[in-house]
Amino acid sequence: MGVPTIGCTCAVCKSKDPHDYRTRPSVMIEWDGHRVLIDTTPDFREQAIREGIDRLDAVLYTHGHADHILGLDDLRPLSFARVTGGAKLPLYANADTARVLRSVFKYIFDNNYKYGGIAQVHLHEVNSPVEILGKTFQPVTVIHGETEIFGYRFGSAAYLTDFSTVPEESLAKLHDLDVLFLDALRHTPHPTHSTVANSLSIVDRVRPKRTFFTHISHDLAHEATNASLPENVRLAYDGLRLQFEL
Ligand SMILES: [Zn+2]
Numbered sequence: 001m002g003v004p005t006i007g008c009t010c011a012v013c014k015s016k017d018p019h020d021y022r023t024r025p026s027v028m029i030e031w032d033g034h035r036v037l038i039d040t041t042p043d044f045r046e047q048a049i050r051e052g053i054d055r056l057d058a059v060l061y062t063h064g065h066a067d068h069i070l071g072l073d074d075l076r077p078l079s080f081a082r083v084t085g086g087a088k089l090p091l092y093a094n095a096d097t098a099r100v101l102r103s104v105f106k107y108i109f110d111n112n113y114k115y116g117g118i119a120q121v122h123l124h125e126v127n128s129p130v131e132i133l134g135k136t137f138q139p140v141t142v143i144h145g146e147t148e149i150f151g152y153r154f155g156s157a158a159y160l161t162d163f164s165t166v167p168e169e170s171l172a173k174l175h176d177l178d179v180l181f182l183d184a185l186r187h188t189p190h191p192t193h194s195t196v197a198n199s200l201s202i203v204d205r206v207r208p209k210r211t212f213f214t215h216i217s218h219d220l221a222h223e224a225t226n227a228s229l230p231e232n233v234r235l236a237y238d239g240l241r242l243q244f245e246l
């Protein structure tokens, strides 16, 4: 829901620490002037302006929930020919997610919108590694409640947002990581999300060099939570930048 959460007056929602201000989760991978975004959150416009994003090469989707897709329409200014040179901006999603995108954004994907100005995107359905400009983005299946969705591994980093469980076959894809992002919504169990304790148990299994928790609710204060975590595990925050081998 983002922090502050609408209508909430808890200590984290009222916090003056800028790390406690959380837009919806998304990451961008940048190399040699290329940029790939994972998910277009309802806050994508704010995030893109904050980070000075003036072009994108592709968007990968993890799943079709509102907090991960609703910014798709704000890809418009980055999808027009004057920015892309005429090519449509490629989007990648699994079949379930693609179905949701085509339904929620029917006017974009129906090809019969008369008034112009819609996002110039091309949706690719994928269920295997995606090659983008010489780099590989490998889907890593995670279980989000009862749904199988995608995380992604790219080089020595992996981004797993929105899961309650990570299957054994997927843990096996997470060896030798410099950077791992894991869902850690809060301490209290949730039917579709991971807790701090559950994600720490994944860190113990996978042993990445550094781990960043994401998809954090207003239950977790940035500073106090970090103080309780092992040194190589931190809460992610808006605007966090990391370097790793791609
Ligand atoms: Zn979700």
Ligand SMILES: [Zn+2]
Residues within 6 Å of the ligand: 065, 067, 068, 162, 215
């Ligand atoms: Zn989510």
